[in-house]
Amino acid sequence: xxxxxxxxxxxxxxxxxxxxxxxxxxxxxxxxxxxxxxxxxxxxxxxxxxxxxxxxxxxxxxxxxxxxxxxxxxxxxxxxxxxxxxxxxxxxxxxxxxxxxxx
Ligand code: HEC
Numbered sequence: 001x002x003x004x005x006x007x008x009x010x011x012x013x014x015x016x017x018x019x020x021x022x023x024x025x026x027x028x029x030x031x032x033x034x035x036x037x038x039x040x041x042x043x044x045x046x047x048x049x050x051x052x053x054x055x056x057x058x059x060x061x062x063x064x065x066x067x068x069x070x071x072x073x074x075x076x077x078x079x080x081x082x083x084x085x086x087x088x089x090x091x092x093x094x095x096x097x098x099x100x101x102x103x
Contacts (some may be wrong), residue, residue: 027098057100065096
């Protein structure tokens with residue numbers, strides 16, 4: 001019984017690690033595919049037209065990040081950041097999760 005339990009826990013831990021790295025990979029892909037670094041520093045590099053997105057979760061909730069991506073003008077009426085409203089829901093979720101994890 002104890003053995004089964006620890007195998008189960010090990011499996012859950014592994015599954016968790018796999019999910020986290022999948023988010024990281026998909027998020028990084030989406031950032032490149034959508035040209036976010038043209039305007040934002042993410043990690044080590046990027047442009048300075050918009051604010052750096054490192055440490056984003058300290059100032060924005062996932063809901064706020066999503067709102068910014070869907071319609072940047074809701075937060076700043078004069079925003080010229082393009083809208084990413086056309087991203088499939090799955091990609092939007094991966095992107096928001098990735099951005100929320102940036103240190
Ligand atoms: C053409 C330049 C441009 C591109 C491309 C762009 N942004 Fe932005 N973004 C901005 C600017 C400028 C701001 C500052 C606030 C505003 O004007 O909306 C901003 C703000 C943000 C914010 C709010 C940050 C804060 O600290 O207030 C987030 C989150 C964000 N952008 C994410 C992204 C992501 C993710 C992508 C790619 C999918 C992206 N942006 C692409 C220009 C851009």
